[in-house]
Amino acid sequence: MTPKVHEALVEVVSNDAANADYRLLHLAAPDHILDCKPGQFFQILCPETGAERPFLRRPMSIYGWDRAQGRLSFLYKVSGAGTRALAGLRPGDRIDVLGPLGRGFTLAPDWRRLLVLARGVGLATLAPLAAEAQRRGLALTAICSARTPELALSLDRFRAHGAEVRLVTDSDGTSDPARVRALIEDEIAGPGVDAVFTCGSRRLTSLLQEIAARHGLPGQIAMEQQMACGLGMCQCCVRPFRRDGRIVHDRVCREGPVFPLAEAIPEAAA
Amino acid sequence: MTDLTTRIGSLTLANPIMPASGTFSAELGEVFDLSCLGALVTKTVTEARRGGNPTPRVCEIEGGMLNSIGIPSKGIDAFLRDQVPLWRDVGAPLVVSISADTAEDFARAAEKMTVPGVAAIEANISCPNIEADGHAFAMLPDTTFEAIARIRAATHLPLWAKLSPNTGVLREVARAAEAAGADALVTTNTALGLAIDVRTRRPKLGNVTGGISGPALKPLALRMTWQAASSVAIPVIGCGGIATRDDVLEFLIAGASAVQVGTATFRSPALMPRLIREIEEWCDAQGVARLADLVGSLAPADPAPHDLVPEPQS
Numbered sequence: 001m002t003p004k005v006h007e008a009l010v011e012v013v014s015n016d017a018a019n020a021d022y023r024l025l026h027l028a029a030p031d032h033i034l035d036c037k038p039g040q041f042f043q044i045l046c047p048e049t050g051a052e053r054p055f056l057r058r059p060m061s062i063y064g065w066d067r068a069q070g071r072l073s074f075l076y077k078v079s080g081a082g083t084r085a086l087a088g089l090r091p092g093d094r095i096d097v098l099g100p101l102g103r104g105f106t107l108a109p110d111w112r113r114l115l116v117l118a119r120g121v122g123l124a125t126l127a128p129l130a131a132e133a134q135r136r137g138l139a140l141t142a143i144c145s146a147r148t149p150e151l152a153l154s155l156d157r158f159r160a161h162g163a164e165v166r167l168v169t170d171s172d173g174t175s176d177p178a179r180v181r182a183l184i185e186d187e188i189a190g191p192g193v194d195a196v197f198t199c200g201s202r203r204l205t206s207l208l209q210e211i212a213a214r215h216g217l218p219g220q221i222a223m224e225q226q227m228a229c230g231l232g233m234c235q236c237c238v239r240p241f242r243r244d245g246r247i248v249h250d251r252v253c254r255e256g257p258v259f260p261l262a263e264a265i266p267e268a269a270a
Numbered sequence: 271m272t273d274l275t276t277r278i279g280s281l282t283l284a285n286p287i288m289p290a291s292g293t294f295s296a297e298l299g300e301v302f303d304l305s306c307l308g309a310l311v312t313k314t315v316t317e318a319r320r321g322g323n324p325t326p327r328v329c330e331i332e333g334g335m336l337n338s339i340g341i342p343s344k345g346i347d348a349f350l351r352d353q354v355p356l357w358r359d360v361g362a363p364l365v366v367s368i369s370a371d372t373a374e375d376f377a378r379a380a381e382k383m384t385v386p387g388v389a390a391i392e393a394n395i396s397c398p399n400i401e402a403d404g405h406a407f408a409m410l411p412d413t414t415f416e417a418i419a420r421i422r423a424a425t426h427l428p429l430w431a432k433l434s435p436n437t438g439v440l441r442e443v444a445r446a447a448e449a450a451g452a453d454a455l456v457t458t459n460t461a462l463g464l465a466i467d468v469r470t471r472r473p474k475l476g477n478v479t480g481g482i483s484g485p486a487l488k489p490l491a492l493r494m495t496w497q498a499a500s501s502v503a504i505p506v507i508g509c510g511g512i513a514t515r516d517d518v519l520e521f522l523i524a525g526a527s528a529v530q531v532g533t534a535t536f537r538s539p540a541l542m543p544r545l546i547r548e549i550e551e552w553c554d555a556q557g558v559a560r561l562a563d564l565v566g567s568l569a570p571a572d573p574a575p576h577d578l579v580p581e582p583q584s
């Protein structure tokens with residue numbers, strides 16, 4: 001086995017607020033850690049600060065990467081010890097990242113039209129899929145769900161990569177499952193959909209699973225679970241999946257974080 | 271150039287650095303070439319297939335973590351079929367960790383594991399079992415003796431006994447393992463701990479309690495290593511919280527002939543090869559000819575000068 005996962009000390013280029021809840025971290029990264037795929041993640045060793053001493057690495061989806069410019073970026077929600085420590089990083093600081101890790105999204109050669117359904121930090125995970133779709137000349141519609149329009153992230157990222165964006169929010173009632181269902185059904189009946197992609201939200205997962213099953217559409221879902229090693233060694237990140245008529249336990253860091261949508265168990269989804 | 275080789279009974283390891291059971295698998299080969307390690311130690315396997323504990327299975331604590339992974343195992347047959355051949359080309363000796371609920375099951379597991387390609391057996395006698403009412407074999411000298419003696423009779427392979435910090439009679443347990451025929455002791459497995467989320471008042475782990483590992487465990491593991499090494503004639507392998515070159519040196523000085531690195535690999539996956547390099551550099555710089563010269567080289571405590579002044583007569 002030749003080494004292909006790397007621990008690298010990289011420099012912070014910028015680390016600014018993207019909106020009230022989220023921050024965008026841009027890193028100057030060496031080329032050997034930039035052989036990435038959409039849906040993969042890095043394990044970030046969050047710095048120790050006066051107030052925070054996060055011990056374990058934190059898994060973060062790759063939000064973007066650029067080999068020509070040597071850039072790697074993450075979009076994170078400030079919530080606990082690790083992300084609070086990340087929020088204090090300034091340009092020029094260095095952090096230790098490990099990756100790229102896990103199995104990302106896969107695109108079948110005969111797919112033409114993709115549908116993405118995402119909410120919250122899942123938008124960070126799914127954004128790189130828009131870039132990949134554009135590179136391959138595929139059409140992509142992104143239904144982005146958020147509490148308020150101000151919190152909807154990455155809409156510009158999706159649009160910049162040629163995606164059709166539909167924003168639904170709790171504040172105007174459009175994120176209600178019945179309305180989202182109608183949007184998806186319209187998309188399937190109208191332009192057509194070859195595959196669906198989602199992440200995170202339990203409600204959206206059940207909804208999309210049901211629609212995909214009914215229309216016989218393939219789907220993929222990015223899952224989250226607490227991690228220690230991120231490499232497949234410790235077995236702490238397992239989740240149950242339904243496969244071949246029985247329940248199996250897979251490691252989110254290794255067999256995932258992207259899984260076939262039909263196998264996900266929504267009660268167990270993040 | 272320092273001679274880094276170290277002898278663990280009949281086995282000679284190229285250097286004293288090896289992974290700790292449960293914190294290592296072939297996937298680490300994606301980070302560095304595993305053949306540089308002194309030995310390879312596998313996750314504990316049980317004879318029959320079994321599931322692990324409920325999630326969350328880990329949480330962080332100040333200076334370390336708790337885990338309640340349990341021993342999810344595909345069983346020994348699957349291990350012999352899928353794992354043993356996988357390691358054949360790596361070069362470093364393969365140490366397989368086994369566990370069982372009874373001394374008899376332990377013996378059967380050891381017998382099955384006695385195959386070409388396996389260099390030694392590490393008996394994880396530090397997790398709960400049925401015969402001792404849920405206590406680990408390694409809690410008491412007589413249950414330790416019973417398990418190790420049964421395993422000893424079932425295999426000719428070098429046998430390492432992995433001890434538990436949850437015992438109050440470590441020296442007696444260490445001597446019992448030696449008397450029963452263990453070739454080496456490993457000090458130590460995790461210490462049982464608990465963490466609570468004050469907001470929800472729930473335990474942070476799905477299994478309520480879990481094992482403490484990482485730097486928080488180090489002083490306890492180092493004390494055990496020193497106590498064990500000064501109680502038995504067989505080699506002791508130190509384990510618990512090792513994360514730096516000086517941590518390794520402390521364990522060697524305390525009496526360990528080799529060390530295992532666990533949790534630190536989660537924070538820094540490339541740590542083990544770095545430790546090998548740093549130990550070699552340190553020994554060269556210090557003029558230490560053989561690593562073995564360091565083992566058990568603990569000097570007597572140096573009392574502070576005021577302690578030497580006689581107490582005034584009353």
Ligand SMILES: Cc1cc2nc3c(=O)[nH]c(=O)nc-3n(C[C@H](O)[C@H](O)[C@H](O)COP(=O)(O)OP(=O)(O)OC[C@H]3O[C@@H](n4cnc5c(N)ncnc54)[C@H](O)[C@@H]3O)c2cc1C
Pocket residue numbers: 041054056057058059060061062074075076077078079080081082083084121124125223224225226227252257270330
């Ligand atoms: C594959 C993957 C990709 C992720 N991508 C992102 C991302 O792009 N942006 C982002 O903000 N977050 C992401 N997360 C969640 C992220 O890892 C952090 O756990 C979360 O941001 C909270 O960390 P904290 O240290 O601030 O919170 P703390 O409360 O200090 O976290 C305590 C522990 O719980 C774990 N934890 C808490 N929430 C989660 C969660 N949702 N999933 C897994 N573990 C969790 C932490 O890793 C840590 O070990 C991802 C998780 C996974 C598994």
Ligand SMILES: Cc1cc2nc3c(=O)[nH]c(=O)nc-3n(C[C@H](O)[C@H](O)[C@H](O)COP(=O)(O)O)c2cc1C
Pocket residue numbers: 228234290291292293313314337339340341367394432458459460482483484485487509510511512530531532533534
């Ligand atoms: C996630 C995890 C899983 C473990 N699994 C096992 C195991 O299967 N068998 C075993 O003997 N020890 C197991 N251990 C204990 C370690 O081998 C080691 O004894 C302990 O973690 C102390 O060393 P450390 O502080 O370097 O991690 C495990 C530890 C961790 C953190």
Ligand code: FES
Pocket residue numbers: 226227228229230231232233234235236237238251252253254
């Ligand atoms: S995080 Fe260790 S196996 Fe997935």
